[in-house]
Amino acid sequence: MDPLIIVGLFLLILALLLGSGLWIGLSLLGCAYLGMEFFASRPTGDAMMTILWRSSTAWSLTALPLFIWMGEILHCTRLSSDMFKGLSPWLSRLPGGLLHTNIVGSAVFAAVSGSSAATCVTVGQITIPELRQRRYPEGLIMGTLAGAATLGLLIPPSLILIVYGVTINESISKLFIAGILPGIVLALLFMLYAGVAARLSPDWAPDQEPRIVLREKLRRARGLLPVVSLIIAVIGSMYMGLATATEAAAVGVLGALIIAVLQRAITWPMFLASLMNATRTSAMIALLLAGAAFLTLAMGFVGLPRMLATWIGTLGLTQFELLMALLVFYIVLGMFLDGISIVVLTVSIVQPIIAQAGIDPIWFGIFIVITVEMAQITPPVGFNLFILQGLTRHDLGYLAKAAFPMFLIMLAMVFVLIAWPDLVTWLPQHVR
Template sequence: MTEIYAIALFLFVLFLLLGTGVWVGLALMGVAWVGMELFTTRPVGDVMITTIWASASSWTLTALPLFIWMGEILYRTRLSEDMFKGLSPWLARLPGGLVHTNIVSCTVFAAVSGSSAATLTTVGKMAIPELRSRKYPEKMVIGTLAGAATLGLMIPPSLALIVYGVTVNESITKLFFAGVFPGLVLAGMFMAYVAIVSVTSKDWNPDVELNMSFADKIANSRFLLPVFALITTVIGSMYAGLATATEAAAIGVIGALVLALFQGSLTWGSFRESLMGAMRTSAMIALILAGAAFLKLSMGFTGLPRALADGIAALELTRFQLLMALLVFYIVLGMFLDGISAVVLTMAVVEPMVRGAGIDLIWFGIFVVVVVEMAQITPPIGFNLFVLQGMTNHEMGYITRAALPMFAIMVLMVFILIWFPEIATWLPDNMRSGPG
């Protein structure tokens, strides 16, 4: 009965605070404070200060603001314009034509950004006008952007994977490499869907692109060299064991600054804006992580996570049944919380269940991120939907319907991960060990 009372109290206080508009990080701290006061005799203030300091001073967490800053710098360059110029000649003749540039551009930018919103905004501001002018179906343009932009949460460097790794104390570098193949597979599934629709749909009548010679295609590919050089340097340094995630992030920031300088988009104003944007995003995530760390400790004192894990174990669910229950749980939660908040809010309870079921936490991180990706395109709080609404002026219902096929593809990706877990585990299991 004590556990049931504790669950009811935690949920009541949490939804009360969130419903009144309190920031997620402060709401988590408030719930933890109430739990500590009611269920323990420990001095709450001392415990809170110690816990928040420990979570904020994590060396692993230093990769987060650096990768965010790298994305902010690149957001202010001509990167999306150059990617479109470099990719369009190669993709125009594929079934589905230039719609594939949405997916490939998002995949490429995800590998240097880590943020779903930054990926969507950067690629969308270039791709939407170009594809509209060529008379591609509006729903396909919007839907592929909504879905492919979520790859920023999976393909390294992923902010969601950094947050997950810090929360469950797993290697950020291994999580990064676990996300590579699933991210590419998901991008391939999006492209296959576009190709199938382009062949079967009667409404697919875009303007025909002029055929370019092979030499001209090679010449246009020069626009892709800077971003691919940056990706190779950042990701390659980690895979080769030459740099940790934090060191690779620092290399990425320097590379992004050099790229912006050569493109002529690095001014004092853009530098200051990128720095302030990175500081705001980093501070928001750090506050959420601090609140989650305090809540995790508070719930640990009540014995609630272990009691719930034991209760789930008593149900004798198979691994598949447990994963299906968590799939539904995170989809529902994602309708009301952003992805990072959903991860840090639930790990105190979910982690013991997952460990008890013998599920690899590196693999589970990719599972969670795929489901969290869905939250970016599910109403009423799907952040990508709001970004697209601001960019296209369509009604939310229209954008949601356009994104629905991408949501279904992500659900299919969850089952592929369950059936073929090596997609996520092979690369981290075979990577070289880096320094420190």
């Protein structure tokens, strides 16, 4: 049968299940089950039982709930307010002033949360009132925060990179390390935009920050020591080869608990609440991964990935043309789905295609993450926009317009990665 017809049938079944209101994970399982029944000869129940057990007991998957729990614990602390106090004296004299606290604060918190949404909420609750009080332009506050919060998906520990790594059986530690340099470059591009936009904005008239002597700057910077120490413990242990991603996640949870206890910021009920929130989120993602694993198996028995790869090979696309087609595909898909759902729905189909085209799977993981970052700030389903709407009551269209320059910067970042792939692959090649 023509591969496009089989793809169409799979998509039709999946669309019907999703349209019925069924959870995405269960829709993936249902689609895979029906696909096995219709197109494969292997007993469906036996295959489903085997793959669900294997996918839900993978050792690499244990990093996911631990990193989620670490972020939940840190949400109880005063790290975000300490970060603002510690960063603002050093950033206030740059072009763009304290707008940079949105960007640098998001980059720092991203390195201990792994979540774009958590970064947006935590940083926004502190910086939005402070920047408004100092009369910074509202559009620039919203735009820089919406865009910079997406760094939570790229800078390790990224939950989406864990999902991607588990889905394609790639080293999570190497994926984490691969995200460091692109994350730093993207944050610098955001800061460059903030400086240029400040100079060009007709509404730019923020209150001047008082000059602070070096001793006072250093005293305030002490508030950054806990989060910097945690970043070094988690990321440094992986980069030096001292810990796997799962072991580094355990170190992160322990470090977050120590910080919370020393700050007297966590009570027993809050501890239990953080544990339950992490459990619920992890269970949701695990169901998605189980459904994706079964769907991957079903398509493998049908031979769909091989047929698609062969069909795309006949089109004669260059590597660049293939990447452009995938870029448009992911941007459109990101308008309607969250990042984790996009990864589990598509990677199993796309993986053999990129392998045939000679694209490095680690590089492609960072490519996917940046395109998913764009989805966080594109309507109608831009999660960072919804979070900012809840924090500020602004209209969704206003927020999307404010964030659009950040979307263009992320789009430019994709072309930077295509032009200089070593930006992604150099560090992982030097991991022990």
